[in-house]
Amino acid sequence: xxxxxxxxxxKPIVEKVAIVGAGPGGLAxxxxxxxxxxxxxxxxxxxxxxxxGTGLGLAPNGLNSLxxxxxxxxxxxKSSGCQVNHTILKNIQGETIRTNQTKYLEQYGQPLLTxxxxxxxxALASRLPSxxxxxxxxxxxxxxxxxxxxxxxxxxxxxxxDLLIGADGVNSVVRETLxxxxxxxxxxxMCWRAVIKYHHELFNDYELVFVKGNKQFMYxxxxxxxxxxxxxxxxxxxxxxxxHAHEVKSRILQELADWDESFRAVVEATPAEQIWxxxxxxxxxxxxxxxxxxxxxxxxxxxxxPAMGQGANTTFEDAYELAQCFSHSATLEAALAxxxxxxxxxxxxxxxxxxxxxxRYYDDTFTSSNHTPQRQMTLNDDxxxxxxxxxxxxxxxx
Numbered sequence: 001x002x003x004x005x006x007x008x009x010x011k012p013i014v015e016k017v018a019i020v021g022a023g024p025g026g027l028a029x030x031x032x033x034x035x036x037x038x039x040x041x042x043x044x045x046x047x048x049x050x051x052x053g054t055g056l057g058l059a060p061n062g063l064n065s066l067x068x069x070x071x072x073x074x075x076x077x078k079s080s081g082c083q084v085n086h087t088i089l090k091n092i093q094g095e096t097i098r099t100n101q102t103k104y105l106e107q108y109g110q111p112l113l114t115x116x117x118x119x120x121x122x123a124l125a126s127r128l129p130s131x132x133x134x135x136x137x138x139x140x141x142x143x144x145x146x147x148x149x150x151x152x153x154x155x156x157x158x159x160x161x162d163l164l165i166g167a168d169g170v171n172s173v174v175r176e177t178l179x180x181x182x183x184x185x186x187x188x189x190m191c192w193r194a195v196i197k198y199h200h201e202l203f204n205d206y207e208l209v210f211v212k213g214n215k216q217f218m219y220x221x222x223x224x225x226x227x228x229x230x231x232x233x234x235x236x237x238x239x240x241x242x243x244h245a246h247e248v249k250s251r252i253l254q255e256l257a258d259w260d261e262s263f264r265a266v267v268e269a270t271p272a273e274q275i276w277x278x279x280x281x282x283x284x285x286x287x288x289x290x291x292x293x294x295x296x297x298x299x300x301x302x303x304x305x306p307a308m309g310q311g312a313n314t315t316f317e318d319a320y321e322l323a324q325c326f327s328h329s330a331t332l333e334a335a336l337a338x339x340x341x342x343x344x345x346x347x348x349x350x351x352x353x354x355x356x357x358x359x360r361y362y363d364d365t366f367t368s369s370n371h372t373p374q375r376q377m378t379l380n381d382d383x384x385x386x387x388x389x390x391x392x393x394x395x396x397x398x
Contacts, residue, residue, distance in 0.1 A: 031319075290336040302347035
């Protein structure tokens with residue numbers, strides 16, 4: 001069983017892989033596995049690819065993983081997104097609290113890159129044959145046999161595969177079928193967001209604006225191509241949804257009633273139907289992500305609060321390392337065991353820190369009883385170095 005562990009196998013350990021979810025994680029995994037000669041088919045519940053999603057921050061660890069999966073794609077994203085060189089922190093009156101010149105490129109060899117989720121999805125989809133992406137396929141479950149897995153879809157024929165990868169997000173049907181956990185955990189943070197064609201006046205000097213209010217905050221991101229992503233979150237112990245799009249817009253404008261007009265203007269310029277409203281949720285870490293011929297990836301495996309901006313970045317780490325495990329393992333069982341061993345401990349830590357970071361946004365009195373501010377800063381610097389210094393390499397496999 002160990003004779004082929006140290007070299008790439010001439011024949012893939014599986015012939016056909018089905019991926020549920022055509023977000024950036026599912027598409028990245030498809031690219032990585034297809035490059036090994038595996039027949040990969042991607043199934044997506046959306047009826048079409050359309051402009052959607054929020055602005056994302058791609059950090060050095062995510063960019064390094066993407067470059068290893070699809071060489072040249074990071075250069076494409078840099079030309080369509082925005083490299084963040086300067087950030088600014090303001091209060092709701094528009095007064096500057098702090099400005100910052102980012103050091104990602106100097107410290108880690110890659111910048112902090114803000115991109116629109118939709119453009120990222122399109123860049124990844126362009127690396128795949130269009131006939132392997134199947135839209136209007138909403139997964140409703142699966143059945144496993146010893147030699148394969150049958151995936152079922154609403155209103156579509158079932159398909160057979162050697163392996164199923166659930167890359168279907170925080171409300172993953174694949175994860176629910178495996179573990180039966182129910183709904184995700186609401187962590188007390190309500191979110192409104194949109195991406196629109198808009199140039200904020202502060203983008204003349206800064207690429208990322210953060211506004212801190214009372215148990216409320218707002219990000220305004222330049223995501224390239226003349227597009228602006230705005231994201232507002234507020235502490236809500238008990239969340240509720242608005243009844244319709246115009247109520248959503250009225251609600252967020254009311255939440256920003258006391259804010260400077262330059263921050264309200266980007267919301268006022270947003271068509272009501274383009275504003276997404278929803279709760280920020282996560283799930284408890286799992287001790288394993290795989291059962292038989294099914295495994296999880298990205299938000300389906302380790303959904304986390306967005307405070308650290310690591311959701312997409314750790315997903316690309318997953319996709320790269322899963323493909324590495326397939327390339328350097330003798331059996332499917334060994335590949336999935338190696339995948340879990342390489343990913344679960346790291347993502348568990350990032351999940352926990354992300355949840356803590358989300359609540360820190362709302363706690364102006366947060367202090368550490370165990371560390372001085374100087375010591376706390378050192379701990380944060382060490383933690384960031386641990387995250388951002390990740391670079392893909394050949395894994396040490398069991």
